[in-house]
Amino acid sequence: MSEIALEARNLYKVFGRNPAQAVKRLKAGETRDDVLDVGTAAVIDASFAVQRGEIFVIMGLSGSGKSTIIRMLNGLHDITDGEVTIGGDPITGIPRGRLREIRRDRVSMVFQHFALLPHRTVADNVAYPLELRGVAKADRRARAEEILAMVGLAGWGDKLPSELSGGMQQRVGIARALAADTDILLMDEAFSALDPLIRREMQEQLVELQAKLQKTIVFITHDLNEAMFLGDRIAVMRDGRIVQIGTPEDILTDPANDYVEQFVQDVDRARVLTAGNVMERPRPYVPDTGGPRAALRQMKDAYSSAAYVTDRDRKLMGIVTDRDAVKLVRKGENSLRSILKPVPQSVSQDETLMNLFVPAVESPLPLAVTDEHDRLVGVIPRVTLLAALGPGPNATEEITLPMPPLPHAEIDAALGGAESAHEASANEVPTIKAPANEGEVR
Template identity: 50%
Template sequence: MNKVEIKHLTKIFGRKVNQALKMIENQQSKKEILAKTGATVGVYDASFEVKEGEIFVIMGLSGSGKSTLIRLLNRLIEPTKGQIYIDGQDIAKLDHEGLREVRRHKINMVFQNFGLFPHRTILENVEYGLEIKGVDKATRVQKAEQALDNAGLLDFKNQLPNQLSGGMQQRVGLARALANDPEILLMDEAFSALDPLIRREMQDELLDLQAKVKKTIIFITHDLNEALRIGDRIALMKDGQIMQIGTGEEILTNPANEFVREFVEDVDRSKVLTAQNIMVPAITTNIELDGPNVALTRMRREEISMLLAVDRNRNLKGIITADLALKARKENLPLSAVVETEVPTINKDMLVTDIFNIIYDAKTPLVVTENNRVLGVVIRGSVIEALAETNEGQETPVTESEEVVHG
């Protein structure tokens, strides 16, 4: 279900808006438009949807339009044209009173600078949004304390902001936004002022908090690694236009154009790519139908020494080695009687960086399963290639233990 839907949203700053729009349509650059019209293209023809409970990241370099875009969503900046739907209501058409209600009850924003009142306690800071909404004292204290507890800050409620670290102050800002119980949380470069270690901790805390509160979050960043780490989907912007929208995996593996390709080329792919991206087809034997001779013939034809044993529904049952198949033929046994059930399995969403720690000591490839159904196998060579970002066309040696169960 879509919580937010943006259609053809555009913002041109300055005069000669119509002339600027025509120049954009004619593929003229942002610099050319500024030089000829004096108008600045903030955002042009942005369209996307954000699902309920999703972390949707908008990212780009300085001047790409990402901060303008997020301010258009709650009309801190007025759009030149386009629609902004929240729960099906176009807030671009709301009057001041209607917009005030949306900001009070549906949307809250967390900025890069924490914006805490220095002479108010942490609890009083978190209460503030509820106070201006006219919520009674007892209720707002209860809600503020709950928000602080969720953020792990309840013990600090009576301290002043300057008694807390930068990371803790940012957590207070996040708690203050969540105390109002908004349906949508806008976060504009919320962690960029923090040093790298605290920034990573805040990313972890946001993900942990999101698992509890399940808000719809639109997060602005210029940091690709941050976007890949926290975003369910990412919109990549350049010169006010959206270049590509997709999951981190989709953007890394199928960049939409040269700009996107260059933008993502230095990212650590092992922290984004998953088993699903690097697995290869599994060669199997159906132990409900096949006998030892069929299994041995398949091994000989594929030049391998092991098959995955599955049932009619491709549910994993184990492994059949050449020795086990020979034993079954010699003793006139079905394959099900000799199957080796101990086989290492992984989820299709496991990151390559985590797979490496498992496959390093594994004697066989790792079987990728979903609800026990075989999807494919991951071999050591594929993991090493992903980790090393081997160029296309280069070959990575495969050890003997990998020359099994895959084609």
């Protein structure tokens, strides 16, 4: 079972002269605008749990309350009502000294505008959390250099922050948070001050670091494409409330309301959806024990000139063409192994759509999709790949195979006409459970 690293329960934050009265009225059903006479409600009844090791993204437009929430998670903002726990321990209603210990030992923060100490070198900035803990100077310097190398800043330790570019300064901010070696990283619009190219580079580096370090990260952003790229799960905020929590695929394909639907309409789907999201059940395919007749039936039913061949564990062995299968039938042979051709392309079910276009073009069959054990779990016809990216003039293009399938009459002749029920049963192809978006392969 997943372990909860951080949890927020029914959080409210109201700025103004009478926050308690505002919360009472909000709980009674009044709106954000209704309570303006007693306070400004920045966060309203927000609840979520962050699993250990995930990147949890909170996103929304300016004024939605996302930056206020992240400051409530480490006690920078007092909580008007509700509770935050870190590893099961509350941070609300505790002495200030205990709160400082939690910030020092369990939660680090990366700010939008770097927040580096300008008079300290890069290495000293990174080592600062260790200095607060009383770590010896030589040890903290060695640790700082190690982490600087990890974020791509080896050799820059003796420079001042002013000598670095914006992207490099943000790397120092991330390195400083990593040096603290806390379980949780809070990142408030950490990349929004960077230009687009550097921003994308930093996003990719964060994903690479997370794969190695498995920190628990709460990331705040107003950029939906950034949220989709980084987040294991995303909380969408509007007017102080969380309106939907889900995976990037959930948010994109099943928006909770019109607001979320409008929000995601311009998302780059090719960077979010994966092969596993759009694949169809694997047809045409035949186990290597099925023989040429079973292969021909599969190709005939799918109007295809070739079929995938798998072993008994559904691992791909190769492809067989209808012409080669007909030759085997005419020779009276029952094994496909002598005519197998290599699989031209296959992709992992976790591969994003943006990386599927070249393989799909190069594959004479619908693109094979495999799991972590290299088993065939689905296929993606080119028309399905195009349709997954949204409606457009090419969404109904036909798939053109390098070699058209044989006429049915020629296949029937090779099979000797209608086969008996016994023969059909003997050569039956096992069924693989279809995904939710099952469709016919053409």
